[in-house]
Amino acid sequence: MAEDVNELTASSCGSDPRAATCRGKLQNRRCKLNQEINKELRLRAGAENLYKATTNRKLRDTVALELSFVNSNLQLLKEQLAELNSSVEIYQNDSHESIMPMIPLGLKETKEINFLEPFSDFILEHYSEESSIYIDAIADITDTRQAARTPTRDLQGVSLLFRYYNLLYYVERRFFPPDRNLGVYFEWYDSLTGVPSCQRTIAFEKACILFNLGSIYTQIGAKHDRTSEKGLDAAVDSFLRAAGIFRHIFDTFTNAPSMDLKPQVLDFFVSLMLAQARECLFEKLQLQIESLALRNSSHLYKDLGGEAAQLSFEYNEMHKNIQSNETHTYLPECWAGLVPLKAEFYKALAHHYESKSLNSKEKSKDKSQSKPKIKKNPTIESFIDDEDNLDNSHSATALKLAHIKESLASHEEAQRLQRMCRYLKNKASLISVLRDAHYRTRDELEKFEEEKIIEEIEEDFDLIEVSIDACSKFTLSLTGPDFTSYKVDDPFKKLGPIAIFSARRHWTAPRCVRLQKGSSSLYSDRGICHCYSSSNESHKSDCSKSDQETKDSNYDNAESFGFHIRGDAPAIISHVEMNSLADLGGIKEGDFIVEISGIDVKWYTHQQVVRIIQSAGSTLELKLITPMDRNYLKPMSSKGSISTLSAASSSGVSSGSSSPTGTTSKPKTRIKGTKSRLGSLSSSTWNPFRRTHSLGKIF
Template sequence: MEHYSEDGNKYTSEIKELGELREAVRTPERSQAGVELLMEYLCQLNFVEKRFFNSKRHLSLYFHWYDCLTGVPDSQKSIGFEKGSILYNIGSIYTQIACKQDRTVKAGLMQAIVHFEKAAGAFKYLESRFSSAPSQDMKHETLTMLVGLMLAQAQECVLEGRLIGGSKEGVFNCAQIAQEAAMVSHKYSQTYKRMSAPESKNYLPFSWLSMVETKLHFYKGLAHYYIALALMEQKDSGDMAKLKLMFEAIHSGVAPRDENNGLKLPATAEERKNLGKAHLREAVVNHEESIRIHNLCKQLRKIDTFRDILQKTHERSLSKFSSLEEEDDFSEIISVLDILPQSEHSTVSVSPDLSKVKVRDIFWKLGPINVFNANNDWSAPRSVTLERDPSEGFGFSVRGDSPVVIADLEKGSVAERCGLRVRDYIVGIGEVDTKWAKHDEVVRLVRQANLSLTLVLVTPAPKPETPAHRPFSTISLPASPTKVQAQTPAAATERERKSHNRISAPWMFVRRNSNKDKNGTPDRPKSTPNGNIILVSNGNLKNSHMVNGADIEL
């Protein structure tokens, strides 16, 4: 607390509260309550960083993290590392909430989609703001892979939602399900490519790669299976107009592999049968490949439910294909194109909305954080007692809120003689702490002081003329952009003089019969019999009710 010239013993309860919160986030609930707890701590870390971590110097304080897959400990002297760890845990809990949903009902599937997308958003948020990670699980490649994996699982839930209660009949419905399955396969394929990168492949468990590769083939086969159903087993399979639209949808932009590519619109039942058979053959091949990859992994072989699904789906495709096989079938072999991925809901990452987390700055008693923070410097607090005669004022004006600032000093006044300075912050009046005090409250306390006024003041250190280069940060949360306009000191002074709003216009505690009053200078309001104040605006006098922040003579 040396930076704030405060006694650390006065903040024992605040330090204890922060320690208890940090201890609680080590074992959060695997629920929305656990996510909210982590977000609360993350927001507190932002306050703590601004309060105690100067961007130009580092504290000798280590933050620790254990790699989620290897358990290898890492540490950094950066609070950004702690924030990155919390974001990672937020994403992890979202995945656990998604996996706990009942995916046999529509509501459970919707919740699974929502939480998988939020998990992807947390990892993407971390990936875009985190650098120089010491552990492999927080490196850019791993986080990008995790984003893709979460979105692929969410897309899988979208397809399951279409299939709940059985698929509807019709060429278009079958084609849409096929494209949904192709989208799932496509997203798992992208994830598998990221996993197969040398650095990631050596780090990730073999079961992860096997599962993703199994699913990309499984859903690719499922896409071809539903196209075969559309061609052969629907009541409208012979509707050429619908078939044409289906072909345009599922093959738009797909490059043919050879001349026997099945792009020709099947006009007869025999042609539809041959093309459907070709899609079934592609389905069988992909399902067999998914079973083969699944069986190569010892851990996946233990998941009986998943193995049963693979087997049953393969047997269904193989049964339909076998029923079409004939010994004397010498028809031309057709190679089919991949199905164009398309979805009614293409999953996207949803970033964590930290603005909805309402937290109180634990160390709020140190004062408004925009002024009293680790990057600002000011003098040690000094106590000044002003004694005035009944015939004179204190001779200073104030402006602003939280904290109120000395705006001006009257030459030769009590305030000037006692050492008050323009831009001093009033952090106390008598025994009252005024760091958070509003303008009106400070004015009331000054008036109550009568002839003797004790102020506690701090003087802010001058700002450098040129902004310092922002130092490298491990992780930073987005700040609201501000438009900065260069200005001369003269222009700034002129604008301050003309300002008459609540925040910038000062209260003036001066002598009742000061020189300024006698000279009739139009920058001080005059009292009128009806209790109103005459405010000056562009040199014209106007009758107006007194407003907070306007100058007034005392």
């Protein structure tokens, strides 16, 4: 039991913001930068308004000078935020080997919100219940949101964000009506620009929580040990989950107010995560080939070359997209520079492994199966009739040398891009990866120079231009968010079933009705109440003969209260007998029964409500509410039906005033004995307590 409590506490708490971890320091710095950017934006907005409003020339010059200072400060703060987003090496694994860094995303920051006051007022106003009963539930939601601001970078942090996201479903249904503002505003800072955005909708809160969830997965994926196959598999899974979450935001949420939730940026995030997952698969294939250490592994190297070419193609397409839609202006310079760098790097690896797949001693038929597509130089193509006229040995060697030359050129271009980007030139791990790969390719070229093979194939080499077709054996599919794996209970279950007792529904305040049976009753009938189950529409209030005989035998001395019920959770008054105790007590057809004799029955089934009424004896105390909208009642028409209006006053006393929702017609459902009895009553002497036809009970 103690272990379960500890696990629950750990999953509902975020990381300590005072912890002196590298990532914790980055997030604290991000929070301060966001607040400073928000302050400068407000100063700029005020200065711009003053500049437009004033006609004093001297004041306008002063305000213009202040505006220049504010804009300079904003630019510096945004550069600091970009530098913060460029700190990718902090999120990488602590292994000593050099690995290509992955791009993780930073978390969105938000301000603290206290739900206690607005939710308590809404419970008292809308649900007419004592809000003190739900203080613990409101406090739990507030604490969960506070913890979700600083989630841990592991599966517990993921569980915390999923839990809060699922709680928002109940919060939205219970407390956010579509027709008015509750007074709760959600303010989140853009993770890319630091600009705050504020909305009152739960949809914005959900989108921001999902963004942080995807960011957590990117940080987890970058943190995995990529020197082992197990770590690479875990990294692939994390990046695919992140891509699935960003795709879910892209497909579900529209009109995003912040740049990091715009469709073009989310599309870039999805492409980036898929490419990084493919990178991990490429590295896994590298490990497998190195562990096999086969002599005749030309086809395996060819597979590696195809995978690297596919990576180069994806990063090139990504770079073209962000340049075409100006997304690069909002992305950190580190990310925008790393994308084309990786495109050149994997192009170099593709040519490197393609050269290793070639063997100059292979026969011509084997060579034709493994060699890539050859493009002849168009300036001298007329001098060659057929490439097969070349000597087989020289042709294979020339192809290999051509791939090495292309690989070396791409490596040099990747190193140039790394030096040109101010956020990449100090990344030690990246520098080491690029340098080692460049050395390996240069060593291959030096072997040709030592053996003086270049001089022999110089004529053949000048005629060859090589390229590699992108191909991959791996098919990647997005892993969408699995909300059902993190189920939560409704913290406001006591309010009643959420389909009825929600912020969208409107009803009158609860009123208490006390029915007392006695010898002075207008009439009596066998059985306490007549009812039918809501799960079987064909089963009406008329009971079968056997059921009626059972009721007659069990309740010979019982007198009827004069109403019928139907439905489960909550039970609904389906019919009220005219001039009965229920009729005189103000019970109306369509009323919800929320309490019987002090027992909350909002969640009770039909049979449970029937048993409580049957055991009530001669006195029955009910608490009822009258819905203001009748959408849940199916309109029924009949010749004998009467369409009227009715409502209940909030004081608990029945009133004949009109309801604001209109009318709904339903047929009278009475047993034969009741009809004959009512017929005799209608022809009897005038009753001062009898309602007129305009105040009938049939809706």
